[in-house]
Amino acid sequence: MELQRVVITGMGAITPIGNNVDEYWAALLKGVSGVGPITHFNPEKFDTRFACEVKNLNITDFIPKKSLQRMDPCAQFAMVSTMEALQDSGLDLEQVNKERVGVIIGSGIGGFTSMMDSAIAFVESNRVPRFSPYLLIKVLGDVISGHISLKYGFEGPNYITSAACASAANAIGDAFHLLQLGKADVIITGGTEASVNETAIGGFNAMHALSTRNDDYVHASRPFDRDRDGFVMGEGAATLILERLDHALARGARIYGELCGIGMTADTHHITAPAPDGHSASASMRLAMQDGGVRPEEVDYINMHGTSTPQGDLAECIAIQNTFGDHASRLLLNSTKSMTGHLLGAGPAIESVAILKSIQHNTVHPTINIEHLDERIPQDWNFCADGPVQHPINTVLSNSFGFGGHNVTLLYKRYRG
Amino acid sequence: MSEILEKVQTIIADKLSVNPADVTPEKSFSDDLGADSLDTAELVLDFENAFGIKMPQEEMENIITVGDAINAIEKLVAEK
Structure with missing residues (x-):
């Protein structure tokens, strides 16, 4: 079918x-x-x-x-x-x-x-x-x-x-x-x-x-x-x-973008703490890309889970490093939560809106309040810390992780007929 | 007992978002005032709180109109 x-x-x-x-x-x-x-x-x-x-x-x-x-x-x-x-x-x-x-x-x-x-x-x-x-x-x-x-x-x-x-x-x-x-x-x-x-x-x-x-x-x-x-x-x-x-x-509807894939995994590490090596988060991103037939190098932007917790942010960065390798430093990365706070279960929804607007305007919003990037995170990564970044945005991942060990990654793409 | 009528009118108008002037004794809660079973149960709770009474289950089941509610409240207030 x-x-x-x-x-x-x-x-x-x-x-x-x-x-x-x-x-x-x-x-x-x-x-x-x-x-x-x-x-x-x-x-x-x-x-x-x-x-x-x-x-x-x-x-x-x-x-x-x-x-x-x-x-x-x-x-x-x-x-x-x-x-x-x-x-x-x-x-x-x-x-x-x-x-x-x-x-x-x-x-x-x-x-x-x-x-x-x-x-x-x-x-x-x-x-x-x-x-x-x-x-x-x-x-x-x-x-x-x-x-x-x-x-x-x-x-x-x-x-x-x-x-x-x-x-x-x-x-x-x-x-x-x-x-x-x-x-x-x-x-x-x-x-x-x-x-x-x-x-x-x-x-x-x-x-x-x-x-x-x-x-x-x-x-x-x-x-x-x-x-x-x-x-x-x-x-x-x-x-x-x-x-x-x-x-x-x-019906001639205006199309903001296409949802092309989803990855879902469970951490099986701890009821609240993320697995420090981010292996399941990494698997979630990989599965989303596989589902949508996208290679890691094609991804332009990741709207990260990025909640501002000491452990969570680091584990997510490790997961991205392990998933994208050298391409990680070419990705645009940001955290909507730096401005909205953490809307818990609603977070992935408002972040999806941010992604679809990014695709529409070829602009990625900033991550605010990064004064000293954690030294354990690669210093050449682009978190859009200095303001919005204009760049062609065609392929985007949205990461969301939850207490209980739930990892979900959505894959959005620019709609092409 | 017009004091009871006024108080009941205010409570019903507020809960059901209707005009207090429309809350007259002959009006049916469900047919005229748009209340469903949850609203009616909630109103009984409000009446109990407002008048310091406890409305028995069988009394509640007989309340169809605003007038029924007022009669039941008057009776229970008199028995206090």
Whole structure:
């Protein structure tokens, strides 16, 4: 059976540095940091008191108040980015065969904040069980895709994927495979996360995973810098409209790029720490390239996982060295997370948007806050530390790795007929 | 008991995003005000909190209209 080609025809994003794709891309090129003091709760007693929150979002401009009561912020973000992506795609919602449109979204934790708030209220009310009937539809992650299908009437495959910080990459990968197999015409995919809350910050602090650079938080997310001390929590969502090429061509859709391959592996090393030799991350990149029929020398740019943790960044660099050899120093490399912070399961989605904009504009956004490149990383590698880099961008890898040992690499290419 | 009516109207209007003036006793929660079973259950919780009452399950099942809710609340408030 011949596999169908899959293209991206619409994008939406809501991020700590911009509440739509245009704002987000402009901020990425300018090197804007999304970090600030935590406002979602009082962080006074926490080791980390800053995060990359979504700003200036008037959610009722997008979602009616009545519906909001049933949606955790993670579902709200996904709805907002999906509304933008669908509009951007030009898909005619009257004409499209809704039985052939699916929704697959990734989320690392789902309705974490709703769960926590409800547990707190339960304890504070002397453990009298007076739970809201809306509670579980806010907590369960699967309603993220459920709300979207309900709003638009999309009757195709509908679920969420969860693989920690690789969640959205798995969602995009599943959408890719289903479209390749001809099981759907269009799949709304991407990721969302809204976990700037006490439990997440406290929990990640306990693991020493977060930066604690409270006195200089503007420079806290500093992937590949020798003085990095952990990631910065982010929140937001991005949606991609994935479409079978023939379907996109038939309706004359604008095509941002083609998704050509995916690699997925497991580290089998430690539940949180990456394998120091990066062998599974390396395998993930290799498999993605094999899947898309691309040789390592053809890759122009890697949007790295690059979270700014001491171990993770180094292991990823070792994996790239081992995968690309001499070509590594010719690659453009960057970390979107240097500006957006780490959106956990939504990271691969907003990073895919950055990649597709890079292909569209032949420009790669900078990695900010690299003052002294870690001396264990080859010093001639190009992390775009001095600003955006203009270069023909045709073939790109997106790396995403998650606690639990999940590695996912997506391969995007410029669309050529 | 117009105090109860007013309070109930406000709670319902807020929860269901409808105009308080439209919340009249003869209105059906599901047919006229767009509430589904989750909304109705949530409203009962709100009434219980607002009036310091506990609504028995069988009482809840008989609530179809705003008037039914007001009657049930009045009864439970009087029994307090």
